[in-house]
Amino acid sequence: MTVVERREIALVDLLDRLLAGGVVITGDITLRIADVDLVRIDLNALISSVNAQVPAPWESWEGMNP
Numbered sequence: 001m002t003v004v005e006r007r008e009i010a011l012v013d014l015l016d017r018l019l020a021g022g023v024v025i026t027g028d029i030t031l032r033i034a035d036v037d038l039v040r041i042d043l044n045a046l047i048s049s050v051n052a053q054v055p056a057p058w059e060s061w062e063g064m065n066p
């Protein structure tokens with residue numbers, strides 16, 4: 001018999017751990033009526049936190065504001 005340790009973790013802590021490493025979301029959505037494809041959406045997204053060690057991929061927002 002194996003003993004499994006049970007730990008409770010808050011949702012905020014779980015999201016923090018996931019975003020620290022990054023999460024990739026992929027999926028396909030197709031809107032179909034009467035066997036005719038009307039709309040197809042392919043989703044590829046990378047969700048990650050941004051900090052000093054991992055800077056944002058775009059330039060600073062400071063120069064963009066009038």
